[in-house]
């Protein structure tokens with residue numbers, strides 16, 4: 440009898456491990472963090488000194504960079520001087536910015552400049568200078584290697600950052616991670632809209648806060664709900680007004696008609712950015728664009744296919760539960776057919792990673808609406824755990840769904856180290872640990888070149 444009980448217990452434990460998701464019992468804290476004060480982010484010294492410097496990829500293939508900055512008083516100088524490191528003075532070149540500003544209720548922005556540096560050499564560090572006389576500021580960035588199938592490259596991943604003391608821990612951790620070369624940011628930047636009248640000064644302080652990273656490496660931007668800034672009660676009717684003035688992206692290079700959805704190739708990755716808060720139904724511009732985008736991806740050129748979107752399609756937290764469902768219904772079959780490696784999302788302020796599952800068989804009459812294991816499906820990562828003012832999302836649905844591999848209500852960031860066309864090493868770093876500690880990690884196998892099953896290692900705290 441005892442042996443039968445033991446056998447049944449063994450079977451039970453195997454069944455548990457087969458469905459095997461982990462809900463980490465560790466919760467960072469349940470109360471919301473507060474914003475760092477405006478005084479924590481003074482403008483740089485000097486008359487009309489350039490501030491809020493950030494860069495992003497400026498073309499489809501990584502030979503161009505958009506440099507953006509703000510000058511508070513004067514429209515000029517609106518030029519950037521740049522040169523490759525180690526070269527003499529005559530290699531200096533200059534690019535002129537497109538300059539804009541906007542008004543939002545009772546706020547008027549400084550002069551916002553966007554300069555595009557073209558025909559850069561691959562794999563080269565450039566120095567660039569903004570401002571003049573006593574207010575000159577100097578920064579640098581590295582261009583990526585030429586696009587190719589086995590080019591190693593490391594991306595950071597972050598979302599829902601905000602500007603609290605927790606946000607500061609997240610960003611400080613990230614900056615200390617010397618491997619990451621480009622950030623994949625999945626939306627919700629400043630959280631200005633959480634303040635009275637969408638206090639746009641918070642957009643300025645956020646620009647200063649993140650400059651220590653954004654001035655030195657490209658951040659690939661996806662827009663979240665906190666970028667919408669739609670506020671008819673104060674006569675602000677234009678969605679995404681502050682965001683689109685401040686953050687330019689190279690959307691025309693991928694034949695998009697909106698900065699809210701676009702693609703870039705970088706090293707061995709093809710990155711598709713989508714907008715959860717723009718129309719995506721059939722016949723809409725975003726739908727039509729994405730439909731014609733997938734056939735352009737050549738996995739012999741860019742083996743790694745990554746999608747960025749703000750609202751997650753698979754997420755088992757009570758917070759924002761199923762908000763991404765309609766977009767999943769529209770696009771999941773394309774993502775599976777095209778063997779997307781990773782879908783990265785934010786919005787939910789905790790961390791979650793799924794197994795490779797899909798739910799694309801349902802046709803309104805057959806009742807087949809359960810996610811199933813699918814080697815062609817992406818891993819879905821929800822990483823809206825940057826540490827913003829709204830606090831963590833610590834209530835998960837129970838029991839943990841079979842698709843959920845690991846989930847934890849902590850703040851943090853992740854990195855993706857692409858090694859070659861078949862292997863990439865993914866790690867998630869919770870703020871509470873020292874930076875080198877990976878609280879969740881796995882070797883990710885490319886869906887096109889090596890579609891084997893992955894095995895993760897997660898470490899949770901009690």
Ligand SMILES: [Fe+2]
Pocket residue numbers: 599627663664665749785786787
């Ligand atoms: Fe969000």
